[in-house]
Amino acid sequence: MSKTSTDVVVGDIDNNPHCPHGPTVLFSKASQEGVTRYFACSACRDRKNCKFYVLEDQRDKYNKAAWDKEIANFKKDVHHRQMYINYHKTLQSSSVRWFCNNCNKLSCEEEPKHLSHSVVKYLSLSDLEHPSKILPPLDDSKKEAQYHFSDLSVRDILRIFMRLGYRNVICIGAPRIHECIKNNHPNLSSILLDIDKRYHNFSSPLEYCWYNMFNHHFFFTEAKDVFETFLQTDRGKGMVLITDPPFGGRTEMLSATFKRINEDYKRLNKTESNLPMFWIYPYFMEPQIVNYMPDFAMSDYKVDYENHCSFQNSRRGKIQGSPIRIFTNVNLSLIELPPNEYRFCNKCSKWVGKENKHCDSCGACTSKNGETYVHCYLCNRCVKPAWVHCQQCNRCAQLGHTCSTINFSKDCFYCKERGHKQADCPLLSSDKKPVKKGTTKSGKQKKRKPSERCNKLKKKLKQQ
Ligand SMILES: C[S@@+](CC[C@H](N)C(=O)[O-])C[C@H]1O[C@@H](n2cnc3c(N)ncnc32)[C@H](O)[C@@H]1O
Ligand SMILES: [Zn+2]
Ligand SMILES: [Zn+2]
Ligand SMILES: [Zn+2]
Ligand SMILES: [Zn+2]
Ligand SMILES: [Zn+2]
Numbered sequence: 200m201s202k203t204s205t206d207v208v209v210g211d212i213d214n215n216p217h218c219p220h221g222p223t224v225l226f227s228k229a230s231q232e233g234v235t236r237y238f239a240c241s242a243c244r245d246r247k248n249c250k251f252y253v254l255e256d257q258r259d260k261y262n263k264a265a266w267d268k269e270i271a272n273f274k275k276d277v278h279h280r281q282m283y284i285n286y287h288k289t290l291q292s293s294s295v296r297w298f299c300n301n302c303n304k305l306s307c308e309e310e311p312k313h314l315s316h317s318v319v320k321y322l323s324l325s326d327l328e329h330p331s332k333i334l335p336p337l338d339d340s341k342k343e344a345q346y347h348f349s350d351l352s353v354r355d356i357l358r359i360f361m362r363l364g365y366r367n368v369i370c371i372g373a374p375r376i377h378e379c380i381k382n383n384h385p386n387l388s389s390i391l392l393d394i395d396k397r398y399h400n401f402s403s404p405l406e407y408c409w410y411n412m413f414n415h416h417f418f419f420t421e422a423k424d425v426f427e428t429f430l431q432t433d434r435g436k437g438m439v440l441i442t443d444p445p446f447g448g449r450t451e452m453l454s455a456t457f458k459r460i461n462e463d464y465k466r467l468n469k470t471e472s473n474l475p476m477f478w479i480y481p482y483f484m485e486p487q488i489v490n491y492m493p494d495f496a497m498s499d500y501k502v503d504y505e506n507h508c509s510f511q512n513s514r515r516g517k518i519q520g521s522p523i524r525i526f527t528n529v530n531l532s533l534i535e536l537p538p539n540e541y542r543f544c545n546k547c548s549k550w551v552g553k554e555n556k557h558c559d560s561c562g563a564c565t566s567k568n569g570e571t572y573v574h575c576y577l578c579n580r581c582v583k584p585a586w587v588h589c590q591q592c593n594r595c596a597q598l599g600h601t602c603s604t605i606n607f608s609k610d611c612f613y614c615k616e617r618g619h620k621q622a623d624c625p626l627l628s629s630d631k632k633p634v635k636k637g638t639t640k641s642g643k644q645k646k647r648k649p650s651e652r653c654n655k656l657k658k659k660l661k662q663q
């Protein structure tokens with residue numbers, strides 16, 4: 200079994216070769232055969248979505264002209280201003296309004312060519328104002344991975360913002376928050392940055408920027424100017440950033456982006472204060488996020504989704520509450536959570552889930568995953584309630600584990616978290632895992648249907 204690990208070579212990426220998704224990233228892949236350094240797409244983790252692959256020592260020899268053509272081709276059908284004019288025309292029309300997913304086209308005219316395409320028809324005015332509710336979610340888990348917040352979570356998050364006095368909201372990969380502000384909160388303003396170019400059809404050039412959050416790339420320079428102007432609204436006062444990146448995106452790349460935005464925010468507004476940020480991600484990413492963003496902490500708030508089997512909250516009758524949390528640089532004592540499900544812990548000075556009991560031995564409210572943890576005096580820490588102290592492993596572990604198969608003293612080879620092997624790492628895409636059952640002879644992962652992927656993630660979360 201050959202072990203590989205791929206790292207991002209951090210540094211200034213703007214001078215790296217470009218693919219259609221902006222500057223590529225320099226990766227360093229270590230295997231038993233040695234180390235390979237290559238440039239590849241920042242946004243697409245599957246090479247079938249973006250083929251860019253250039254070895255570092257070939258960077259002056261690759262076919263740049265061919266890639267420049269691909270880049271121009273990628274953007275050629277997007278004319279934001281024209282699309283916005285078309286949006287208004289469609290809004291005012293009384294004919295049947297439709298959107299073609301294949302052609303990325305909104306219209307109210309009859310066009311037989313779309314008959315065999317994926318078309319959403321009979322769009323109401325409200326549909327046009329809530330595109331995230333009508334656009335079929337792109338669920339490529341290695342690219343967009345679109346999972347939408349439930350109305351309940353949108354409401355809770357906006358309540359938190361309003362209590363904290365935020366009025367200008369940067370939504371990165373968070374169209375639901377953007378749409379809710381636009382349609383229901385005239386006192387707030389919002390800008391959406393997202394890689395899903397379908398939003399051009401439904402948004403003004405002043406409120407939507409086609410953007411890649413993995414390399415801070417704006418597909419059009421005009422959009423970059425729009426964003427920088429937005430960053431200076433009210434001289435930066437009452438500004439907040441919210442982001443819900445695709446699950447599995449690399450934390451180091453996302454952190455680099457959010458740090459760059461923070462630097463721009465401080466420079467443009469001539470302020471020393473940091474931009475308040477809310478980064479939505481699974482609870483088990485806490486060590487990684489805190490590693491790259493040391494002033495971030497995890498709130499207990501469980502983010503509820505409407506179209507993901509594993510991310511739905513207990514309020515919808517699921518046994519396991521949502522594993523998705525808010526990470527923020529805002530002091531947690533200020534983030535008031537809905538009192539029906541959360542309480543204020545005076546000892547920790549923050550809002551926590553009602554099930555999260557304060558442990559005096561640990562000096563903290565210790566639950567991470569929505570269950571009530573129990574303190575083990577042998578391990579000297581709180582553990583998940585289903586775990587038992589195993590004499591052989593000399594620590595608490597899942598019931599039914601095979602002793603000594605997991606080297607608990609070691610971290611996962613990939614995410615560096617303790618308690619699971621690389622093969623079980625929930626963050627690792629299948630192509631990086633050691634070859635095992637369910638893979639083809641060539642080592643490729645057999646394609647799973649979305650529901651299977653969902654069940655697999657559910658199982659992983661149970662094991663955690
Ligand atoms: C997990 S969904 C979050 C949606 C959010 N929960 C909502 O309801 O508004 C991820 C979002 O990030 C966007 N996205 C995915 N990859 C991106 C990238 N490289 N750059 C910018 N946006 C991206 C997707 O289009 C999608 O809107
Ligand atoms: Zn690319
Ligand atoms: Zn079409
Ligand atoms: Zn506490
Ligand atoms: Zn404890
Ligand atoms: Zn124990």
Ligand SMILES: [Zn+2]
Nearest residue numbers: 589591592602
């Ligand atoms: Zn054991």
